[in-house]
Amino acid sequence: MEQMTGMIPQLLIDGLTLGFVYAIVALGYTMVYGILEFINFAHSEIFMVGAFAGTEVLLFMQSAGYLGSLPAPVALLIAIIIAMIFSGTVGVVVERVAYKPVRTAPKLVAFISAIGVSFFLQDAVRLVEGLWKNAFYLSTPTLFTASIHITGGLRIPVKVLYIMVIAIVIMFSLNLFINRHKLGKAMRAVAQDRNTASLMAIDVNAIISLTFLIGAALGGAAGTLFAVQYSLIHPYVGFIIGMKAFTAAVFGGIGSIPGAMLGGILLGLLEVFGAGFLGILTNGVFGAEYKDVFAFAILIIILIFKPSGLLGKTVGEKV
Amino acid sequence: MEKLKNLLQVYWEKEILQLAIIFLAPLLLYLFSSSGVAFILFLTSFLVLYLSKRLNTKVKLVIAIVDLMVIMPLVGFANTYYLDVITQIGIYVVLAIGLNIVVGFTGLLNLGYVGFYAVGAYTYAIFATAQANNFITSSILQFPVSGNWFWMFLVIGMIAAGFVGFLLGLPVLRLRGDYLAIVTLGFAEIIRIVLNNLDKPINFTNGPKGLSPIKPPAFFGIPLNKTIHYYFIVLILLVITVIVVNRLNNSRIGRAWTAIREDELAARTMGIPIVPMKLLAFSIGAAFAGMMGVLFAAKQSFIDPSSFGFMESIGILAMVIMGGMGNIAGAIIGAFAVVVLQLHILKELSNFLRGLTVAGIVSISPQLDPAKYERLVFGLILVLMCIFRPQGFLPAKRTMAYIKKQVNKLKKIEKEEDVSVE
Numbered sequence: 001m002e003q004m005t006g007m008i009p010q011l012l013i014d015g016l017t018l019g020f021v022y023a024i025v026a027l028g029y030t031m032v033y034g035i036l037e038f039i040n041f042a043h044s045e046i047f048m049v050g051a052f053a054g055t056e057v058l059l060f061m062q063s064a065g066y067l068g069s070l071p072a073p074v075a076l077l078i079a080i081i082i083a084m085i086f087s088g089t090v091g092v093v094v095e096r097v098a099y100k101p102v103r104t105a106p107k108l109v110a111f112i113s114a115i116g117v118s119f120f121l122q123d124a125v126r127l128v129e130g131l132w133k134n135a136f137y138l139s140t141p142t143l144f145t146a147s148i149h150i151t152g153g154l155r156i157p158v159k160v161l162y163i164m165v166i167a168i169v170i171m172f173s174l175n176l177f178i179n180r181h182k183l184g185k186a187m188r189a190v191a192q193d194r195n196t197a198s199l200m201a202i203d204v205n206a207i208i209s210l211t212f213l214i215g216a217a218l219g220g221a222a223g224t225l226f227a228v229q230y231s232l233i234h235p236y237v238g239f240i241i242g243m244k245a246f247t248a249a250v251f252g253g254i255g256s257i258p259g260a261m262l263g264g265i266l267l268g269l270l271e272v273f274g275a276g277f278l279g280i281l282t283n284g285v286f287g288a289e290y291k292d293v294f295a296f297a298i299l300i301i302i303l304i305f306k307p308s309g310l311l312g313k314t315v316g317e318k319v
Numbered sequence: 320m321e322k323l324k325n326l327l328q329v330y331w332e333k334e335i336l337q338l339a340i341i342f343l344a345p346l347l348l349y350l351f352s353s354s355g356v357a358f359i360l361f362l363t364s365f366l367v368l369y370l371s372k373r374l375n376t377k378v379k380l381v382i383a384i385v386d387l388m389v390i391m392p393l394v395g396f397a398n399t400y401y402l403d404v405i406t407q408i409g410i411y412v413v414l415a416i417g418l419n420i421v422v423g424f425t426g427l428l429n430l431g432y433v434g435f436y437a438v439g440a441y442t443y444a445i446f447a448t449a450q451a452n453n454f455i456t457s458s459i460l461q462f463p464v465s466g467n468w469f470w471m472f473l474v475i476g477m478i479a480a481g482f483v484g485f486l487l488g489l490p491v492l493r494l495r496g497d498y499l500a501i502v503t504l505g506f507a508e509i510i511r512i513v514l515n516n517l518d519k520p521i522n523f524t525n526g527p528k529g530l531s532p533i534k535p536p537a538f539f540g541i542p543l544n545k546t547i548h549y550y551f552i553v554l555i556l557l558v559i560t561v562i563v564v565n566r567l568n569n570s571r572i573g574r575a576w577t578a579i580r581e582d583e584l585a586a587r588t589m590g591i592p593i594v595p596m597k598l599l600a601f602s603i604g605a606a607f608a609g610m611m612g613v614l615f616a617a618k619q620s621f622i623d624p625s626s627f628g629f630m631e632s633i634g635i636l637a638m639v640i641m642g643g644m645g646n647i648a649g650a651i652i653g654a655f656a657v658v659v660l661q662l663h664i665l666k667e668l669s670n671f672l673r674g675l676t677v678a679g680i681v682s683i684s685p686q687l688d689p690a691k692y693e694r695l696v697f698g699l700i701l702v703l704m705c706i707f708r709p710q711g712f713l714p715a716k717r718t719m720a721y722i723k724k725q726v727n728k729l730k731k732i733e734k735e736e737d738v739s740v741e
Contacts, residue, residue, distance in 0.1 A: 039497045101706045108428055109709045111497055112640060115430075115633065116701025123695035130687065239629070243508070246501060289516050296505035303498055304490040 004280055009154050011276045012269070017160050017229060019268020020167035024222035025245035026252070026260035027174065028215035034191045034255035035211050038107065041114035042094055043219055044242020045121035046087050048235060050220025051227040052125055054083035055140045058228075062141045072143045073162060076228065080166065083224040084217040090121075091216020092209050100205075118238075126235040137234045140227040163225050170221055171261050174214070178257060187211055191255070240292060244271070247299040253312020262310060271295055334373045340364050341371070341382060345390040352397040355663060358404070361386075362655050369648055387554060392547060399546045406546065406618070408658045409553035410611050413560045415638040415650040417607030422636065423645035423715065424568060425600040426580030427492070428500040431507030432635055435605040437514060437627035438483050439476035439612025441524060444622050446472070447534040453522045466537025472613050473556075480609020481602040488601040492594055507632060514624040529623025533616050549618050556614065560607060565647060567603070574717075576600055580645070581719045630694070634661065637697050640704050643711025645718070652712055657697075665690045 025047050032040040057079040061067045067075055098117045102110045129136040144159040178184040189197040190207045198204045226241065227233050244267060252263025275291035302309065330336045344364035348357040365386070368379055395402030414436065421429045445451050447469075451462040491502045518526030535544035536552065543552070567573050575596045578586035587593050616622050634657055642653025669690040704711070714721075 039501065098702050098706070102709070105705070105709055106426075107497060108422075108426060109705050111428060111500060112636070113702050113705035115636075116698045116703075116705065118698065119633065119694040120698030120702065123692045123698065127687070127692065127695065243501075243505065247505075250498075250501075286516075290512065293509050293512050296509050299505055300491070300502055303494055303502060307494055307498070 004277060007276055011272050013156055013160060015269035015272035016265065017163055017268070018272060019265035020164055021222050021226050021229070021241070021264075022245045022248045022268050023261045023264025024167055024170060024218050024225070025241060026249040026264045027171070027257060028219045029246050029249040030252075030254055030257060030260040031187075031211050031215045033249070034257075035187065035208060036099075036103070038099070038110055039114070039246065040099075040212075040215070041111065041242075042098075042117040042121060043215065044238035044245070045118045045125075046091050046094075046216045046219040046238075047223045047226070047241060047245075048233070048238030049090050049121060049125060050083040050087035050216075050223030051233045051237065052129065052138065052223070052235075053086040053220060054079040054224025055138050055227045055233060057082045058141045058143070059138070067141060067143075076143055076162060076166075076224075079228075080221050080224045083220040085220075087220030087223065088213045088217035091212045091219070094121075094216075095209060095212040122235045122238070129235070137232065138227075140231045140233065142231065143228060159228065163229055166221070166225065170218065174218070175257065177214075183207070183210060244295045247295050247302075250299060250307075250309055251302055253309025256309070256311045259309055259311035266310075267295060267298065270298065334371060337367045337371050338373070340367045341374075345386050348394055348401075349390055352394045352401065355667065358401050359659060359663065361390075362408075362659065365655070366652055369652075391550070395547050395550065402546045402550050404658070404662060406550045406553050407662070408654055409550070409557050410615060410618075411635065411638060411654040411658055412651050413553075413557055413611050414608060414635050415642065415654040416560055416564050416647055417604045417611075418635050419639050419645065419647065419650040420564060420567070420576075420600050420607075421604035422639050423643075423650070424573065424576040424580065425597060427597060427601065428497070429503045429601070429604065430500050430629075430632055430636070431503035431505070431510075432604070432608055433627045433629070433631040434503070434507035434510040435480040435484055435608035436612040436615070436631070437507075437510050437624070438480045438605075439609030440616040440622050440627070441514060441530075441612075442476045442479045442609070443469070443472045443613040444530040444533050444616040445523065447617070448530050448532065450522070450525060450530055463534050465540075466534045466542055467540065469534075469536035469613070469617055473610050476609040476613035477606040478609075480612065481606035483609075484602040484605025485598060488598045492597045492601060504629070504632075507627070507629065511624050511627055514627070524624075527623060527625075529621055530616075531621035533620045533622070535620065536617050544620075549614075552614065556610065561647060568647070572596070572599065577645070577715075577717050633697060633701075637700055639711075640701060641711060643713040643715060645715030646711070646713045649711050649713035649715075660696065661693060665693060665696065 025043070028043045028046065029040060032038060032043070058067070058075065061070070061075055061078070070078075094117050098113050099110060102113050126136045129138065144157065144162065147155040147157040148161070149155055178187065186197070186202045186207050187210065189200065189202055190204055190211075194204055197207075223238075226237075245264065248263035248267040249260045250263070251267055252259030252261070254260075271291055271294055274294045275288040278290060278294075279287040327336070340360065341364050344357070344360045348354075348361040351357045365383065368374070368382060371379065374382070391402065391405060414432070418429065418432050421427050421432075447463045447466075449462055451460075455462070487503070487506055491499055494502075514524045515527050517524040518528075524530070535542050536548075537543060543549075568576075575586070575591045578589065578591055579593060579596060583593060615626075619626075638653035638657045639650055640653070641656055642651065643649025669688050672687070672689065710718075
């Protein structure tokens with residue numbers, strides 16, 4: 001028991017970091033779902049593309065020698081912004097090419113198209129990286145080495161603090177945009193009723209593209225943060241993160257933006273605590289290798305008992 | 320040139336070319352039993368045979384039986400490679416037909432189909448290796464069981480996988496369609512992780528090291544472990560599957576499935592019990608996967624969790640989508656196409672490029688090996704199919720769109736008759 005209480009602060013930090021990454025990725029799922037009622041299966045690959053874009057920018061800055069001369073937070077910001085632009089563009093292109101033609105088709109078709117895009121992007125990135133760098137595993141340059149010493153053996157790496165601050169800023173600005181800006185209002189209108197929105201002179205196609213742009217840009221930012229935190233990425237890294245972020249979105253109530261944030265953070269904490277304690281609680285019979293099972297089991301349990309999620313509204317099926 | 324084109328067109332319309340393919344392809348494969356082109360032509364001849372309008376069903380059946388029962392085994396004596404490939408195709412055909420019940424007939428997206436396949440495979444593998452001794456200690460039951468039990472395990476595997484499908488479907492099938500997809504995907508991942516880690520506290524699955532040697536099937540004590548044996552076992556299972564699924568599809572249950580796929584609300588209004596029907600489709604689909612899992616385990620004689628990844632599920636899904644959702648013949652064609660693409664075209668291309676590199680003609684980095692990019696190819700296939708031909712090569716006939724078209728045609732005829740009467 002003492003062993004467990006001693007672990008709590010460290011697990012809290014790890015869980016929050018992971019949770020913020022999940023939360024930002026979950027925002028992409030939930031925004032697209034809110035507007036199109038469609039699970040953007042390829043969002044996990046947009047995240048992965050963002051991770052690669054951010055890492056490549058950092059690697060470029062490293063090889064050009066900027067990384068030493070620029071302050072690390074500035075370098076991180078530059079990487080994030082470029083990754084956001086890049087993955088945002090990919091997101092919009094994917095929407096135009098693969099989703100728009102099947103928007104009126106049955107949902108199954110659109111979903112399968114998204115799976116196709118997801119596979120395509122995985123190997124496309126692998127191909128590009130393979131040709132360019134001759135390896136498709138990239139390690140992200142270390143930006144921050146310092147850590148703040150708190151009491152006892154507890155240290156908070158500066159990296160984690162930056163990641164959390166950036167994540168919080170992103171989520172707040174998104175919330176502000178959705179609730180205050182005219183375009184945010186238009187997005188909510190389209191989500192509520194696409195036909196009526198178009199009667200109110202809202203360009204529905206443009207708003208859907210905008211949703212994909214923002215969602216994908218957020219995915220790109222999350223990708224860069226992930227790469228900086230875990231410093232090893234590969235083209236297939238998105239799959240599990242994406243599944244968990246989707247779980248987080250469902251957990252919080254899909255379609256609800258605060259729900260995605262809450263769900264992401266809770267899932268990150270649950271997963272880290274579960275993985276940390278499972279071994280101790282079961283005397284080492286089940287260990288951290290079951291942590292992925294944990295997330296999926298949560299997903300199934302939520303879907304059985306409260307499919308609308310923590311903050312979601314129960315919506316009847318549209319006829 | 321123009322003349323030749325016209326001639327070919329005339330021949331095609333009169334089905335002379337088709338008949339040539341149907342009759343010559345098996346002969347060619349028999350003569351050139353190691354030629355990949357002859358093999359692909361042979362597979363194509365089945366499609367041509369199916370589409371042919373000139374031959375009647377009985378003749379078609381006789382030709383198919385001769386092709387499969389005589390020609391293919393004869394080819395197998397000369398070259399077991401293609402016999403093995405066609406056996407694999409057969410396994411995938413059954414899997415595709417099973418998934419077609421879920422995805423095609425009922426319209427439920429199951430992304431974790433391979434999970435059920437794994438359940439079947441491990442059911443047999445655990446008892447047909449010494450593994451089961453780890454948790455069953457008894458003087459009567461000794462493991463591995465003899466190969467005679469294989470036939471029994473085909474049924475046990477079916478029941479096990481069907482039951483797992485039932486348990487998973489019970490809570491999830493009440494939900495909306497796309498949630499089902501994600502949950503099944505998660506389920507397959509759970510199965511894989513559990514199989515990977517269930518070597519402690521009690522060693523059930525031997526973890527990532529896998530299980531081997533799995534006993535081959537036996538017939539009254541005679542072991543059946545040659546490629547040709549598996550070929551015939553697969554063929555028999557395939558025929559049974561096609562007959563069963565075809566009967567199901569044309570029964571009251573099959574019509575209920577179609578109704579659910581086309582319009583769930585309307586189906587419910589007509590008094591179709593939605594959840595039981597969906598559960599039935601889900602479990603039957605899973606049961607076929609379990610049955611093939613048993614066969615797969617016996618045939619490979621070694622299985623480990625890595626054979627049951629997400630990519631497998633997507634491969635089978637691609638077969639159903641390419642071939643045509645809700646059409647048995649479509650699923651068969653889709654399985655042919657995907658396996659040939661996977662095993663043949665990509666691999667041959669890899670070998671060809673490697674050969675060129677070794678010969679020093681061009682230098683292609685090993686990163687560019689086409690065999691490594693099957694995700695790229697399948698991704699493209701899925702997207703392109705969805706955009707341009709979402710109904711697949713051979714679309715299902717019993718869809719709303721098709722029925723509407725027929726009704727409109729009838730109405731038109733009626734109108735014309737009315738006019739003529741006046």
